[in-house]
């Protein structure tokens with residue numbers, strides 16, 4: 245198997261994922277599971293065949309990393325869908341997966357493009373994917389909180405949905421952070437070195453922990469909790485791209 | 501919650517005083533066996549406080565959100581200061597946050613709370629009937645989740661912090677043809693190792709543009725007992741030998757693929773296994789938080805309720821149609837074709 249066959253597999257998989265996403269919107273969960281799983285199967289067959297052909301795990305080039313992004317996004321999306329039945333989650337994962345597929349389709353030169361040896365790790369793609377989902381969940385929670393704040397009525401059911409979403413997002417944040425730590429140990433010799441990106445990841449994580457614990461207090465006020473959720477989202481932005489503009493972070497191994 | 505903020509402020513104040521009095525935290529003083537002793541005393545203190553907790557308002561307070569939330573807020577604020585201030589070894593106060601007493605004491609306080617909470621939940625799991633108000637079908641699972649999250653964070657933080665002074669990082673330059681038994685640590689001190697290393701072959705693979713796609717070293721090791729073994733060390737693929745993890749670090753870039761030397765980094769971290777245990781507890785706790793339905797106050801999400809309602813509606817609709825069909829069949833058995841038309845119009 246070579247990259248020349250990629251377009252056939254990729255287009256078929258993306259189509260199946262899109263059918264899955266549409267089924268999820270229409271609350272047809274059997275279709276959502278079936279189509280998405282079918283697309284995944286097809287995509288993993290391509291990865292496996294490529295792996296066998298090149299005789300090493302496809303982890304060495306930018307194109308190969310994008311391959312894992314495209315495969316893992318719908319996979320994790322399906323897990324989230326199975327647990328929480330968010331109608332939008334498969335659309336999110338499908339669109340992002342399609343973006344990475346398109347990059348691979350239209351920029352074939354990246355199939356061979358340099359990836360520095362430290363990034364050639366099985367941890368790379370899972371670490372990034374899990375953080376993408378964390379950002380998606382936290383964005384969804386923030387949107388709901390904004391809705392609550394703007395409409396000036398705090399609907400109890402929606403508040404609980406926000407908590408559920410933050411808890412799911414915190415699961416992904418924890419995984420992203422700890423996958424990063426396990427990877428850092430293999431690549432740099434230590435699991436945590438208080439690099440600015442790591443420091444801000446810890447701050448963001450603490451922020452959402454505060455939100456969840458505050459919400460469990462019988463005396464808490466939903467208004468403050470939702471305002472605080474906006475603060476957390478700002479911390480998340482800081483961690484994501486804000487630190488690139490921070491003088492304290494100029495030496496970070498994570499700034500690009 | 502006010503009390504919680506007062507306690508946190510007092511801890512920070514005390515930290516400032518200690519910092520003024522003795523200067524920054526000297527982590528090197530905690531090297532083995534002091535760290536093990538401190539660990540033991542800390543655990544003992546938590547256990548004693550746990551055992552005398554009955555009828556003690558203050559100890560009870562420490563296990564509530566009213567203590568936890570302010571503690572976390574202070575920790576977050578100090579970490580934000582750290583994130584905004586460039587850090588350097590030996591920096592002044594917040595420029596070297598990891599050795600800044602208020603920062604350290606707040607995290608010690610959080611670990612103390614975590615230890616206490618974990619013990620209480622373990623005893624709950626062991627001794628009590630599980631009747632959590634929102635425990636769901638498997639309330640003990642909720643206890644396990646709690647213990648994994650809070651106990652895991654406790655273990656990770658404590659082991660990582662106390663273990664740090666025992667961690668050794670040594671650079672070693674190995675050559676072809678000679679065996680090297682020594683390396684240089686971060687303070688430029690010479691460290692002798694329990695094995696000798698010789699470079700058999702340096703491997704450099706390049707991309708078309710000349711940048712390295714892989715560099716690795718084929719090494720041969722000799723232990724004190726003369727036993728030999730060989731292994732290849734790749735970037736991202738360290739090997740483990742006698743408590744050391746051995747990493748590919750660098751090579752003679754001017755010689756490239758012909759490099760006759762390779763720079764290795766050797767790391768020894770005797771507390772790593774405890775930190776990893778904590779990390780895996782946290783991962784397990786996170787998974788339970790994701791999958792255990794009892795965490796959601798309803799146990800189900802908004803979407804699920806909507807789907808469930810829709811399913812019910814569809815079911816009712818189907819039944820209605822079936823009933824209508826049956827009625828029509830019975831009533832007007834001789835008008836089968838009409839009935840068929842009617843059914844089609846209905847759908």
Ligand code: HEM
Nearest residue numbers: 453457563564565568571610613614617642646649650653
């Ligand atoms: C790994 C990070 C953490 C996670 C995921 C987490 C999550 C949770 C969850 C889900 C609960 C409700 C549990 C239940 O009722 O079964 C809880 C309770 C609680 N947490 Fe945390 N927490 C974390 C860290 C902390 C920290 C750092 C503190 C502060 C010291 C803390 C203090 C508390 C307290 C006081 C409770 C209430 C205890 C009780 O009701 O028995 N947690 N936490």
